[in-house]
Amino acid sequence: MSVLAVNNLCKKYDRFELDNVSFALEQGTITGFIGRNGAGKTTTLKALLNFVHPDGGEILFFGKSFKVSEFEIKQKIGFVAGGINYYPKKKIKTITATTRRFYEKWDEQAYQHYMERFALDENKTPDELSEGMKVKYSLVLALSHHAELLILDEPTSGLDPISRDDLLDVFLGLAKDGITILFSTHITSDLDKCADNIIYIQHGKVLADSNIESFLAQYKVMEFSDEHLSDDLRSKLIGYKPIKHGYSALIKSIDVNNIDEKVTDADLESIMIHLEKE
C-alpha cells in the first residue's frame, strides 16, 4: 500500500490547469517534486490537503480517502510550507502548547529531543529564528506527533548552502527511520544529494515520475559548435541553448552513439533547464 497515492488530480483555473496529476509514494522514500515557478507544485500540495478543491481525481493517504478520513490522516502527516510563517510574534512555547493539544500521539520526550538536537529555544519567537531554524521548528512539530509522511513545500528555499546541507542530512536520517518525505523544490542540487525519486511537473502535467538514477540515465548533455551540427543530430537535440563557448543541448542517452561532440552526464538542473527550453 502506498503512503500517498494521487490519481488523475485535476484543477482548472482561468490561466492554469493541473492536468491528471498522478503519482505514488512508498514508505521511507524521499521524493523530490520539481518544476519551475508556477508549474503547479504548490497547487498540487495544497490540493492534497484540501486547501484547494480538486475538480477531479482521487487522493489516498495510507489507503484512505482524505475526504472521508481527514482527521485521522492529519494525525499522521506533517505539512511544512517553507519555514513557520504563522504567529511570528508569539513565543514558540505558546505555539507548541496550542499545537500539542490537537495530536493524540504527541510525544513530549520526542519534542524535547528534537528541540535540543536542533538547538531551538522555546522562548524565542519565529521572527527571531533564521529561515533554517524556522524549517527545523516546523519539522520538530511534525516529528513530535510521529508524522509518518512529511509534505514540505520548498523547505530549503532561502537557506544558505550549509543550512540546506544540514537539513538534507536530517531528511536522510528520517527516511532511514521509515518516514516518507515529499518535498517540492526548484533547487535541484538538493535532490541530487538525497532524493530516491523525482516527480517533474511542467505546466500542470507530470512530465516524469521516476527513480532519480534512471531518470538521470535517460539523458546526456552535449556541448558543440553550431557549424558542426548535422541535420540528423539537430533533430535529436532537446532544449538547444547558447553557452559561453558554443551551444549545449540535452540528448537522449539512446541517441548518443557515434557522436563526436563533447557529451557529459546530465544532472537534474541541466535536464530541467533544457526541457523547459523546449
Added chain:
Amino acid sequence: MNNLLYKEFKLAMHPTSVIFLSLSAMMLIPNYPYYVTFFYTSLGIFFMCLSGRENNDIFYTMTLPVCKKDIVKSRFLFVVMIQLAQVLTAIPFAYIRSLYDLPGNLIGIDANTAFFGLAFLMMGFFNLVFFTNYFKNTDKVGVAFGWGSLVMTIYMIIAETSVHVVPFMQKYLDTKDPDYIEYKLVVLVVGILFYSVLTLGAYKKSVRSFEALDL
C-alpha cells in the same frame, strides 16, 4: 472543539476583544447612543480576524487535524462568548445609570431591558453580514467589516431616531425600568431569539462558503 477554542483564546484573540469589554462602562454616561458600546465589540472581532490574516491563522489551523467546518464553528463560539460577555458586563453599569437622579438618556433609548433586546438584534445583523462576507474570502476582512459596520450604523440611526418619532417606542420602550417592563421583556426575548436565528443562519452559510473557498 475545546482545543480550537483554546487556540482562539491563546493565539488568535486580539487584546482589544477583552479591552473593549471595559467599554461597557459607557452605560454610565448620562446621555449617549449606548449602541456604540456594541459597535466596539464588533470592532474587536474585526481586529481579531484582521490579525488572523496577518498571522496566517487559517493556514496554521488548516494544518492541524481539524475539519474546516470546525474552524468556522470555533470562531462563532468565540464571538458569541465575547458578545454575551459584553452584554453581561454592561448590565451592572446600565443599572447604576438608572439610579441617577436625572432624566433618561436624551440622545437615544435608555439603557434598559428593551435596549439590550435591540442590541442583541443589532449584533445578530452584524454577525450575519460580517461573517457571511468574511468566510467567502478570509483575506478581505476590511470589505466584510465595511458591510458589517454599515449595517450597524444604519440600524443605530433607525433605532435611535425611532425613540424620538415612533410614539410606541417613545412612550413604552424609552423609559426607565421597571416601567412598562412587560413590553420591554417581549423586546428582549424577541431580540435574543432573532440574534440566535441570525447568528445560526450566519454560521450555516459561513460553513458552506468556507468549505468552498480555495486557500
